[in-house]
Amino acid sequence: MYKIYVVHGPNLNMLGVRETDVYGCLSLEEINGKITILAQELECKVSFFQSNHEGEMIDTIHDAANHYDGIIINPAAYTHTSVAIRDAIASITLPVVEVHLSNTHARESFRHHSYCAAVCIGRIEGFGAHSYLLALRGLCDFLQDKK
Known part of the structure; x- marks a missing residue:
């Protein structure tokens, strides 16, 4: 049984209230x-x-390396600004999938770049909450294929 850590970044605690036209109502x-x-x-x-x-x-990313088989992360706004989160992902050996609810390339130009993408095994975005489900399926398949 794989253990997956789902890490949600800033402002995602406001989902369902915040910009529902962009992030959905859930x-x-x-x-x-x-x-x-x-x-x-x-x-x-x-x-x-x-x-x-x-x-x-x-800290959570670092600690996950000792307890989980993989990470699904939505770094949210830190995607576009945080070299530190990118470096934390790069510092561990776990496979990490980056997720976004919205299609970042269909939005403001500052959202087009991800510091995290290059150190993740994959990136899924634009499917709303389904992005997380696609990431979970993909990560489980990746772990199974790696066996």
């Missing part, structure tokens, strides 16, 4: 619920973490 709790249901179907275990603080996210 709350973070509802998205986590959908991920949990799929994880049960895929026979893997998921745990969740959300923070609005860069340092907490970095």
Whole structure:
């Protein structure tokens, strides 16, 4: 049974309230619920973490290497600004999938660049909450193929 850590970045605690035309109407709790249901179907275990603080996210990524088989991360705005989160991902040997609810390339130009993408095994965006589900399927398949 694979153990997957889902790491949510800043402002994702405001999902369902914040810019619903961009991020959808589901709350973070509802998205986590959908991920949990799929994880049960895929026979893997998921745990969740959300923070609005860069340092907490970095500590969590470092610690995950000791307890999990892979990470799904939505760095949110830190995607476009944080070399530190990029370096935290690069410092561990776990496979990491970057996720975004919206299509960042269809938005403001500053959102087009991801510092994290180059150190992740893949990136899924633009499918709303389904982006997380696609990432979970992909990560589980990746781990299975790696065996």
